[in-house]
Each structure stands twice: as C-alpha cells, then as structure tokens.
Amino acid sequence: MTFAAAALVLAACTVPHDREVGRIDKASATDAEVAAVYKRYRQVRNAATGLLDPKPLSTIETGPVLAIDTGSFEVSQRLDASQEEDSGKVEILDVQTPRFTRYPLWYFSVVRDVARDVKRVQIFQRASAVDPWLLVSTPETLAATELPQIRTDGQGDARRVRPGDGAGMSMSVDDVASAYARTLGNADAAEAATIEDDSFIQQMRDAAAANSGLKGVKFAQRWSPEKVQYALRTSDGGALAFVTLLRTDTYTVPDGLQITWPDGSPQQAFLQAGIQGTGTLNYYHQVLIYLPGGQGKPRALGQFGGVVSGDAG
Amino acid sequence: MKRATGWASIVLGAVMAVLGLALMVMLGPDSRITTGPHAIETDGSVVVTAPRVITWTGLQIDVLVELPAQKPVFVGLGNTVDVQSLVGKTQRLEITEFGTPWKPTIKKRAGRPVVQGAPTSLDWWYADSAGLGGASISIDLPDEPVSLAVVSVGASNLSGLQVTLAYGIKGGFAKGAGLLLLGIGLVLGGLVLRRSARLDDEDEDQYGDDAGEPGDEDGAVVYLIVDEDGVEHELTAAEVEAGGYEIVEEDASEPDPVPDPTPVPDPPAESAREPAPESASEPAAAGTGGPVVYVFVDEDGIEHEVSEDELGDFEIVDDEEAPEDGRPEDGTPEDGTPEDGGQKR
Numbered sequence: 001m002t003f004a005a006a007a008l009v010l011a012a013c014t015v016p017h018d019r020e021v022g023r024i025d026k027a028s029a030t031d032a033e034v035a036a037v038y039k040r041y042r043q044v045r046n047a048a049t050g051l052l053d054p055k056p057l058s059t060i061e062t063g064p065v066l067a068i069d070t071g072s073f074e075v076s077q078r079l080d081a082s083q084e085e086d087s088g089k090v091e092i093l094d095v096q097t098p099r100f101t102r103y104p105l106w107y108f109s110v111v112r113d114v115a116r117d118v119k120r121v122q123i124f125q126r127a128s129a130v131d132p133w134l135l136v137s138t139p140e141t142l143a144a145t146e147l148p149q150i151r152t153d154g155q156g157d158a159r160r161v162r163p164g165d166g167a168g169m170s171m172s173v174d175d176v177a178s179a180y181a182r183t184l185g186n187a188d189a190a191e192a193a194t195i196e197d198d199s200f201i202q203q204m205r206d207a208a209a210a211n212s213g214l215k216g217v218k219f220a221q222r223w224s225p226e227k228v229q230y231a232l233r234t235s236d237g238g239a240l241a242f243v244t245l246l247r248t249d250t251y252t253v254p255d256g257l258q259i260t261w262p263d264g265s266p267q268q269a270f271l272q273a274g275i276q277g278t279g280t281l282n283y284y285h286q287v288l289i290y291l292p293g294g295q296g297k298p299r300a301l302g303q304f305g306g307v308v309s310g311d312a313g
Numbered sequence: 314m315k316r317a318t319g320w321a322s323i324v325l326g327a328v329m330a331v332l333g334l335a336l337m338v339m340l341g342p343d344s345r346i347t348t349g350p351h352a353i354e355t356d357g358s359v360v361v362t363a364p365r366v367i368t369w370t371g372l373q374i375d376v377l378v379e380l381p382a383q384k385p386v387f388v389g390l391g392n393t394v395d396v397q398s399l400v401g402k403t404q405r406l407e408i409t410e411f412g413t414p415w416k417p418t419i420k421k422r423a424g425r426p427v428v429q430g431a432p433t434s435l436d437w438w439y440a441d442s443a444g445l446g447g448a449s450i451s452i453d454l455p456d457e458p459v460s461l462a463v464v465s466v467g468a469s470n471l472s473g474l475q476v477t478l479a480y481g482i483k484g485g486f487a488k489g490a491g492l493l494l495l496g497i498g499l500v501l502g503g504l505v506l507r508r509s510a511r512l513d514d515e516d517e518d519q520y521g522d523d524a525g526e527p528g529d530e531d532g533a534v535v536y537l538i539v540d541e542d543g544v545e546h547e548l549t550a551a552e553v554e555a556g557g558y559e560i561v562e563e564d565a566s567e568p569d570p571v572p573d574p575t576p577v578p579d580p581p582a583e584s585a586r587e588p589a590p591e592s593a594s595e596p597a598a599a600g601t602g603g604p605v606v607y608v609f610v611d612e613d614g615i616e617h618e619v620s621e622d623e624l625g626d627f628e629i630v631d632d633e634e635a636p637e638d639g640r641p642e643d644g645t646p647e648d649g650t651p652e653d654g655g656q657k658r
Contacts, residue, residue: 015371016369016370016371016372016373016454016482017369017370017371018368018369019368019369019370019456020368021364021365021368021458024364024365024393024394024458025394025458026392026394026395026457026458033436100394101394102394102397102398103394103398105394128398128399128429129395129396129398129399129430129435129437130398130399130428130429130430130431130434130435131430
C-alpha cells in the first residue's frame with residue numbers, strides 16, 4: 001500500500017532532467033496554428049472579394065497563387081463582375097506538418113469546399129520567423145479523388161522528399177516537372193512515354209489544338225516548370241509533388257486579321273483590344289502530381305491555374 | 314517476509330526522506346534557486362543562447378531582464394529554429410556555454426544591427442514579455458530545443474543590461490516536504506514491520522507451533538455453577554466435591570469434528586451448564602424417598618415450614634404433580650394464596 005502510494009506520488013511529479021539535444025528542428029505548425037491560419041486566410045480573402053481589390057491578398061498568398069488570384073481579380077474588375085465570396089462550408093480533411101531545421105517552413109492541408117464539391121490541396125509557407133503564413137500552392141481535385149496516404153515519422157510528422165531524390169520511384173520530383181512540361185509542350189517528346197496521359201494533359205492539348213486551328217494564325221505554346229519546392233513521401237514509397245508550370249501562348253496574326261475573345265473571358269480582360277500582329281498570354285498552372293512508388297508513371301491528380309498576364313504587341 | 318519488507322521499506326523511506334530534505338534545503342520555500350542580477354556588457358540589440366545550451370526539460374525558469382533609464386526591452390523563449398531565424402543574421406552576443414549558477418561563456422557574432430521584425434508581434438514564443446526598464450518570463454522548459462533571447466525594442470540597445478535568473482521545480486518545496494513525510498512514513502512502517510516480525514519469532518520460540526490455541530493453556534478444569542439469574546460462579550474442586558453437584562462436561566475449545574453445513578441455533582446454555590441447581594443441591598429429595606418437608610406459602614409468597622403436627626390445618630398438595638405452567642391442578646391461583654391449604658415440595 002505504502003509502495004503504491006509512493007509510486008503514485010513520484011509518478012505525479014514531473015522530474016526535471018538534462019537531456020541530449022539531438023537534431024535542432026521543429027514541426028512546421030501546430031493544429032491550433034493551422035486553424036488560425038486558415039481562419040485568417042478566409043477572412044482576408046473575403047475582405048478582398050468584398051472590395052474587389054486583390055491587394056489584401058498579398059498578406060495571405062504569394063507566388064503563382066497570388067498571381068493567379070490577382071489575375072482573376074483583375075478580370076473581374078475589368079469586366080465589372082463580382083468575385084464569389086468564400087463563405088460556404090469548408091472542412092479541413094487533413095493536415096501534415098513536416099519537420100524543418102531552418103526556415104522556410106511549410107505544411108500541407110486538404111480542405112473540402114462543399115459548395116463547389118472540390119478538394120483544395122494546399123501548401124502554406126512561412127518564409128522566415130517574422131513572416132506570416134502564406135498560401136503558395138492550391139491545386140484542386142474532384143471531391144471524389146482519392147489522395148495517396150502520406151508517410152509520417154515516429155512523431156507523426158510528414159516526411160518530405162528532396163526534389164532531386166528519385167530513389168524508389170521512376171524518376172525524381174525535379175525530373176517529373178521537366179518531363180511533364182515537355183510532354184505538355186510536345187506530345188511526341190521522348191518524355192511523353194514516361195508520363196501517364198492524364199485528363200489535364202488531354203485538356204491542355206485540346207485547348208492548344210483549338211488555338212492552332214485558328215485560320216491564318218500561328219500559334220505556339222511553351223511550358224516551363226518552376227523549381228519544385230514541395231513534395232511529400234507517400235506511404236507506398238512514392239511522392240506527392242506540387243509542380244508549378246508557366247504556360248506561354250503566343251499568337252502571331254497576319255496583317256489585316258485580329259483575334260478577339262468573347263466578353264467575360266479572362267483572355268478578353270487582359271487583351272481587350274484583341275491581338276493584331278503578335279500577342280502573348282501567360283498562365284500559371286499548379287499541378288498536383290503523384291509519383292507512385294516503384295516504376296509507376298506519374299500522373300496529375302488536380303490543378304489550379306489561370307491567366308496571369310497578357311501582352312499584345 | 315515481514316522482515317525483508319520492513320528492511321526494504323526502511324531503506325526506501327530513508328532515501329526518499331533524504332532526497333526530500335535535500336530538495337527542501339536546496340530550493341528553499343520559494344522552490345527555486347535565484348542568481349543575479351548579473352550585468353552583461355553589450356551595446357548591441359540582441360543577447361541569445363546558442364543552440365544546445367539549454368538542455369534541461371521540466372525545469373521551471375524565471376528570467377528577469379532589466380535596462381536602465383526605462384529603456385524598452387523584450388525577453389522570450391522559443392524553439393531554436395524560430396529564434397535563430399529571428400536573430401541569426403543580427404549582430405548579437407551569443408551565450409555558447411552556461412554553468413550553474415551563473416557561468417556563461419559569451420561570444421560576439423557579427424550581423425546587421427537590429428532584428429528584422431518586432432519580436433513582440435510574433436506568435437511562436439513559448440513565453441515572452443516586453444516592458445519599459447524590464448521584462449520577465451516564467452516557464453517550465455519544454456521537451457524541445459529552445460533558446461532564450463533578449464532583444465532591445467525600437468531604436469534603443471541593451472547597454473546596462475542586467476539579468477536575474479531563477480530555476481527550480483514548480484512546487485518543489487512542497488514536493489520535497491511530501492517526499493520527506495512519505496519517507497518518514499516508510500521508515501516507521503518498516504520499523505513496525507520488523508518489530509512485528511520479531512514478536513512473531515519470540516512467540517514461536519515460547520509456545521512452539523501450537524502456541525496460542527484457545528483452551529489449551531494449562532489443561533486445568535474449571536468448575537462453574539450458574540445461579541438462578543444466569544450468572545456463572547466459579548467453584549473449586551473441593552467445593553464441587555463437598556456440594557455434591559452433578560457435573561456436566563462442556564469443552565468450549567473443542568472444535569467440531571465435522572463443521573455443520575448450516576448454522577444451527579445453540580442449545581440453551583442452562584441445559585448443559587445448569588443441571589437444575591436446586592435439585593442438584595438436594596439430590597436426596599428428588600424421588601429418593603427422603604423425609605418430606607411441608608411448607609405453607611403466605612399471601613406475600615413467603616414459604617413457612619409446617620410440622621407434621623400442624624398439617625391438620627392445611628390441605629396437602631403435592632408440588633411435583635403441578636402442571637408445567639405452574640398452575641395447581643385444582644385451579645389454585647398462581648400466586649399460591651393458601652385459601653385451600655399448603656403445598657408440598
């Protein structure tokens with residue numbers, strides 16, 4: 001009885017102790033931080049939507065996401081149309097917080113947009129200890145799309161994949177970005193055989209074919225991958241990679257002809273006078289690519305993109 | 314077993330008591346060791362502990378930083394990754410080693426003059442505080458790599474900085490007292506166990522294996538008589554012999570050879586122990602043909618002996634023939650009123 005009491009008393013005490021400090025690292029965020037970040041994100045985004053002003057977005061987004069959203073706001077402003085407020089019900093389905101030894105920190109989250117019936121697979125990043133959390137990638141998948149399981153370490157934190165590391169996969173994440181871009185740019189490229197012919201590739205090829213069919217117009221499309229920064233290890237030894245691609249559509253129109261786009265389209269918003277001579281439209285596409293473990297072909301699970309700039313020369 | 318447990322209890326209790334006492338003495342009633350204020354000479358804006366300098370966990374620390382002239386100052390404890398991101402590229406004093414109570418090794422690191430953001434606006438500090446002329450934090454060190462940073466706020470610097478450090482265990486004095494009391498309790502419990510074991514041994518030596526069995530102390534026979542009020546009186550063997558009592562054996566200590574499966578009410582004690590003392594005291598009168606005594610019971614129920622010469626005045630009733638309920642056969646009232654003569658007993 002006495003021993004039991006003693007054991008209980010000792011167990012109740014937190015005994016301070018000196019410990020071996022191993023790797024200096026930290027999980028990128030706590031659940032509470034993630035919830036707070038997402039709450040703030042929606043508040044600011046809705047404020048920007050209400051004002052139809054993309055400026056507040058720079059406090060919650062950066063990089064290609066900000067460019068795409070800013071483009072979208074500019075389209076709305078030029079077309080005098082309103083943006084849809086993000087006030088519907090959303091569910092945070094998953095949060096994965098890798099560990100980092102230095103900044104930038106980032107985390108992965110999956111949010112279900114009930115109203116639009118899609119999943120937003122997002123990366124929020126904090127560039128330094130004094131910077132806020134910003135959305136840097138947000139490809140969307142169908143709500144029914146099954147995402148691969150993310151592998152975690154002993155502490156429950158997600159494992160990252162170095163972009164150049166292709167161990168256990170058909171290629172590295174960096175190589176996937178390059179091969180995917182070449183495949184999009186040229187269906188006959190050698191890399192096309194290494195990439196699954198997925199619906200995103202089909203959709204982009206169809207759009208390119210339509211533009212190429214414009215009578216008398218010379219159309220060229222170029223795809224450029226950005227350096228991959230965000231990739232997580234999946235439980236099958238593969239990777240889930242966030243690949244950002246810059247698409248440049250160039251139109252060369254003979255004298256006497258003009259290309260115009262229908263009212264309300266993003267292209268029309270950026271190139272209101274249409275194209276006479278040469279004009280370009282730049283798009284960003286954020287593609288969520290799954291590289292299966294083993295020798296399976298990479299394939300896109302979702303994407304988010306839009307016009308970010310236009311130039312009619 | 315008792316002896317071994319007693320020893321173990323004494324040893325454990327002594328160790329706990331010593332530890333508890335040491336904790337109380339070391340920490341004092343405020344449960345912490347305080348050192349300072351210690352001056353740190355700097356004209357920079359940051360003093361920080363290097364990675365792996367703070368290695369303890371579970372320890373409560375209190376840090377008070379003070380600056381002269383009401384200069385604004387900030388003190389915070391955060392994950393080393395965060396703190397290094399904040400101050401890693403700033404000119405700073407870095408505490409690269411630290412020994413208790415206050416033996417810091419300080420190195421100067423080059424960098425930009427001030428941190429890039431306001432430390433007060435950051436959300437990742439485990440504990441932080443800012444104030445004019447001083448600021449303090451109190452926190453249990455978490456099980457993570459942490460660093461402590463003192464940062465000047467605004468355009469001021471940290472010249473004249475003084476640091477007071479306290480470390481201890483939250484509620485440590487009370488925990489030490491509890492440990493001491495628990496230890497004392499264990500020691501006392503162990504002593505009681507040991508004493509009990511020794512007494513057991515002595516009993517065994519004195520009485521052997523059968524010692525302590527009831528009714529077997531000396532094998533003596535005790536004679537008891539139970540009077541009319543049910544009170545037992547002890548008699549000597551001589552009195553029993555002289556009194557001519559009927560002896561009924563009753564051995565209370567003898568166990569039942571076969572235990573009853575169901576409890577049975579004990580028979581009336583009198584039936585065994587009280588062999589009708591009146592008849593026992595007058596064994597000759599119980600149907601042995603001895604002399605007959607005639608008595609007359611008066612109105613107060615007092616018996617008076619009647620001689621054979623006076624019998625003519627009374628009707629003779631044989632008492633032994635009276636029914637069990639005590640009522641005479643002829644309907645004489647229970648009180649024995651001699652309206653119709655005397656009684657024979």
